[in-house]
Amino acid sequence: MIEDKPLTSRMRSDGRAVSLQEYVAAGGYQGLRAALQLSRHQVIEQVAHSNLKGRGGAGFPTAKKWGLIPTDLARQPRYFVVNADEMEPGTMKDRLLMEGDPHQLIEGMIIGSYAVYASVAYLFIRGEYRQSNEVMKQAIAEAYQAGYLGQKILGSDFGLDLHVHTSAGRYMCGEETATLNALEGKRAIPRFKPPHPPVVGVWGKPTAFNNVETICCVPHILREGAHYFRSLSRTEDGGTKIYGASGRVKTPGLWELPMGTSAREIIFEHAGGVPDGCRFRGCLPGGASTAFLLEDHLDAPMDFMSLQAHGSRLGTGTLVVLDDTVCPVGMMLSLEIFFARESCGWCTPCREGLPWIAAMLEALEKGQGRQEDLHILQEHCDLLLLGRTFCALAPGAVDPLRSALKYFHDDFRRHVINRRCPWS
Amino acid sequence: MGVSPMSSTGVGPVAKKKKLPETRARRPCHEMGSIMLSDEVKKEIDAEARHYPQRRAVVAEALKAVQARRGWVDDESLRDVADYLGLSFDEVDSIATFYNLIFRQPVGRHVILICDSVSCYLTGYEKLLDHLKKKLGIALGQTTADGRFTLLPNACLGLCEQAPAMMIDNETYGHLTAARIDEILGKHE
Ligand SMILES: Cc1cc2nc3c(=O)[nH]c(=O)nc-3n(C[C@H](O)[C@H](O)[C@H](O)COP(=O)(O)O)c2cc1C
Numbered sequence: 280m281i282e283d284k285p286l287t288s289r290m291r292s293d294g295r296a297v298s299l300q301e302y303v304a305a306g307g308y309q310g311l312r313a314a315l316q317l318s319r320h321q322v323i324e325q326v327a328h329s330n331l332k333g334r335g336g337a338g339f340p341t342a343k344k345w346g347l348i349p350t351d352l353a354r355q356p357r358y359f360v361v362n363a364d365e366m367e368p369g370t371m372k373d374r375l376l377m378e379g380d381p382h383q384l385i386e387g388m389i390i391g392s393y394a395v396y397a398s399v400a401y402l403f404i405r406g407e408y409r410q411s412n413e414v415m416k417q418a419i420a421e422a423y424q425a426g427y428l429g430q431k432i433l434g435s436d437f438g439l440d441l442h443v444h445t446s447a448g449r450y451m452c453g454e455e456t457a458t459l460n461a462l463e464g465k466r467a468i469p470r471f472k473p474p475h476p477p478v479v480g481v482w483g484k485p486t487a488f489n490n491v492e493t494i495c496c497v498p499h500i501l502r503e504g505a506h507y508f509r510s511l512s513r514t515e516d517g518g519t520k521i522y523g524a525s526g527r528v529k530t531p532g533l534w535e536l537p538m539g540t541s542a543r544e545i546i547f548e549h550a551g552g553v554p555d556g557c558r559f560r561g562c563l564p565g566g567a568s569t570a571f572l573l574e575d576h577l578d579a580p581m582d583f584m585s586l587q588a589h590g591s592r593l594g595t596g597t598l599v600v601l602d603d604t605v606c607p608v609g610m611m612l613s614l615e616i617f618f619a620r621e622s623c624g625w626c627t628p629c630r631e632g633l634p635w636i637a638a639m640l641e642a643l644e645k646g647q648g649r650q651e652d653l654h655i656l657q658e659h660c661d662l663l664l665l666g667r668t669f670c671a672l673a674p675g676a677v678d679p680l681r682s683a684l685k686y687f688h689d690d691f692r693r694h695v696i697n698r699r700c701p702w703s
Numbered sequence: 704m705g706v707s708p709m710s711s712t713g714v715g716p717v718a719k720k721k722k723l724p725e726t727r728a729r730r731p732c733h734e735m736g737s738i739m740l741s742d743e744v745k746k747e748i749d750a751e752a753r754h755y756p757q758r759r760a761v762v763a764e765a766l767k768a769v770q771a772r773r774g775w776v777d778d779e780s781l782r783d784v785a786d787y788l789g790l791s792f793d794e795v796d797s798i799a800t801f802y803n804l805i806f807r808q809p810v811g812r813h814v815i816l817i818c819d820s821v822s823c824y825l826t827g828y829e830k831l832l833d834h835l836k837k838k839l840g841i842a843l844g845q846t847t848a849d850g851r852f853t854l855l856p857n858a859c860l861g862l863c864e865q866a867p868a869m870m871i872d873n874e875t876y877g878h879l880t881a882a883r884i885d886e887i888l889g890k891h892e
Pocket residue numbers: 332333334335336337338339341362363364365366367450451452453454455456488489490491493494670671672
């Protein structure tokens with residue numbers, strides 16, 4: 280039988296992490312063995328054929344990113360960094376992958392490092408993920424002992440050191456160049472691009488930078504082939520996806536499903552739909568910084584291209600569902616309080632604009648909003664665009680707001696006209 | 704819910720800095736070692752630093768090592784960390800105040816981090832926050848008079864499928880209800 284859930288099928292129901300022994304028994308580290316038989320270029324080619332795209336939110340083709348790393352070996356060392364800062368509200372998929380099957384991630388990191396000539400790899404884990412930190416550290420120690428890490432891996436000439444960097448909070452630490460600053464022990468503000476990290480990354484060296492879920496896909500591509508990986512998907516983008524649903528659904532959770540599964544299937548079949556007697560109103564398809572989808576949009580495949588037609592994007596693929604029992608303005612307020620607080624403060628439009636947005640939404644919720652506030656909110660959405668702010672945090676903050684002002688316009692207006700929140 | 708975006712990172716405004724005595728500020732960095740950091744903490748910092756090409760990479764880890772023993776990072780310790788890593792006080796402070804899990808003011812014996820992000824909002828965290836505030840008699844950012852609990856808001860804890868959720872010290876708790884909160888608090892002396 281063809282394994283249709285390669286990322287999660289080994290996970291145990293008792294919650295304990297898959298051990299090295301269990302992982303190897305299920306075919307683990309075969310992808311690494313296969314990779315070491317290939318040239319580094321051939322590994323990248325395989326990943327290119329698999330159509331693997333970044334699961335961290337932006338959907339950038341992984342092989343293309345690795346290919347940007349200079350082949351000129353004069354620039355040493357090179358680094359391979361995996362982003363496990365997962366703090367996007369509504370997102371909990373990387374935690375599952377680390378706590379459930381840590382060796383899958385380690386194997387992916389070794390293969391990735393081999394492909395880009397990296398000799399040192401870091402796993403950047405958010406401080407709140409205590410269990411992920413512990414599980415990963417223990418698994419890494421096991422991998423060293425078994426000869427999957429360190430010098431001359433599996434008898435080859437390739438060696439790799441892998442270390443966990445435990446962070447201490449702040450969403451901004453997940454923005455690629457801010458992560459690199461944090462890793463260097465600097466304040467986690469973003470860096471000017473270009474140069475991009477594949478060329479000038481951590482400590483000025485070429486650096487590959489990927490999300491946890493992205494890298495967990497890699498061993499399966501090497502072991503079973505690019506064709507297998509593409510066949511898992513219902514669309515052009517290869518693989519399965521760890522989708523999730525939380526908020527106003529009956530059975531929130533995470534599910535590994537074919538890439539391109541519809542939001543309708545995720546919400547109504549896997550998450551049990553909205554609670555009885557409630558009506559679905561909308562959802563954020565992939566975490567806090569994605570624009571709302573409405574009922575009419577739910578049949579679109581949840582992949583990197585299709586949601587753009589509806590003004591949204593896949594993001595992290597973990598849905599946040601709103602029904603008619605919660606106020607959409609209140610939900611927006613909760614989102615914008617998060618973004619305002621997590622702004623790193625480096626650039627003015629974001630540092631000043633986001634608290635302003637949050638304050639106006641709070642006034643609306645308290646029944647103190649004015650009609651012109653809605654225009655001012657709209658203005659912020661029109662101005663806080665990529666290119667006008669230093670990083671993608673602020674543009675991500677206004678994406679859901681822009682769609683909320685459009686789709687829930689009447690709800691916003693009722694707050695102004697009735698001078699109170701209709702839900703309070 | 705108060706909108707005070709900046710004040711909830713860490714615990715309110717940072718303690719006022721004391722002026723450094725000239726001699727300490729000027730002394731060469733880690734060759735002289737530090738007066739305050741215990742050998743145990745220094746060993747932890749050194750062990751961690753071996754994994755990086757530059758010692759300063761471990762600054763967050765060093766601050767956490769201090770915090771693990773004192774509960775928070777006071778000015779003296781921060782200065783010692785700065786000296787030990789060869790950095791200035793202000794630079795280390797700019798990093799310490801950036802991280803929400805590094806406390807620059809005293810906290811209670813247990814720190815409650817309640818998730819105030821969207822999935823917890825949608826599943827009613829606000830009622831639980833009210834319950835916590837009433838039960839503890841404190842507002843967000845405050846510590847109970849007996850020094851038992853500090854209550855802080857936190858961004859999404861990655862437990863959204865178990866929302867509403869919170870974290871106390873190093874443990875996470877999901878599927879919260881008022882009754883469950885009472886039971887959990889009871890286990891923290
Ligand atoms: C403010 C901000 C926070 C981010 N946080 C994360 C995160 O926690 N985890 C993550 O994988 N990507 C995060 N990203 C996206 C990363 O910058 C980067 O695009 C991604 O990790 C690249 O990996 P991928 O190509 O495998 O998707 C964040 C981006 C921004 C702007």
